[in-house]
Amino acid sequence: MSEFIYKIVPRDLWQAAERAGHFDGAPVDHADGYIHFSTASQARETAAKHFAGIDDLLLVAVEPARLGDALKWEVSRGGALFPHLYAPLPLVDVARVEPLPLGPDGLHRFPDTVR
Template sequence: MSQIIYKIAPEAMWREAEKNGAFTGAPIDIADGFIHFSTGSQVRETAARHFAGQADLLLIAIDQAKLGDALKYEVSRGGALFPHLYAPLGLDAVVSVLPLPLGADGSHRFPKLEGE
């Protein structure tokens, strides 16, 4: 299994987390009690389903090995296992932060992801 998992976040929200030294989650994360992540094979569907047409997004790559026991893989949509973090995301676990631009067709343009 890949050691890299992904978070999609609005740029302004992520820049605030960088100032604060940790990401405590988007409103949906806070409401659910954990930070939602996606694996490399899940993140495109996550973008299409939850961020369709949204600009000013970032794709944050996280080294899941640095998250410890607070990271749990749990059943979510369609029975798939998704990574959930039951703690703030420390910036030391972040591998990269890349723009996630919209293409002319309105879908997000992803960089090459680990495992592809």
């Protein structure tokens, strides 16, 4: 398991979470009943599949151990285990938030910290 799990979030949703003190998820999370996260090795594919061409995104990093029993590792895309949070994400559990800009090729540019 990687040191961090990641949530890709539109800036406006994250700003609302900052005002509330917690992140309840994006519309897809609400529909599925949990907050979708990705590991470092899954994050690029998640960005390409679900956020292609979308700008003004943020990459939220969280240490999985901070989330306790509400975090479940479940089989998803391609049979891989993905982290799913069955609770709101308290902002005190967030390690860092970084911009996830689009490059000239239309792909998201991940920070060097995500490997």
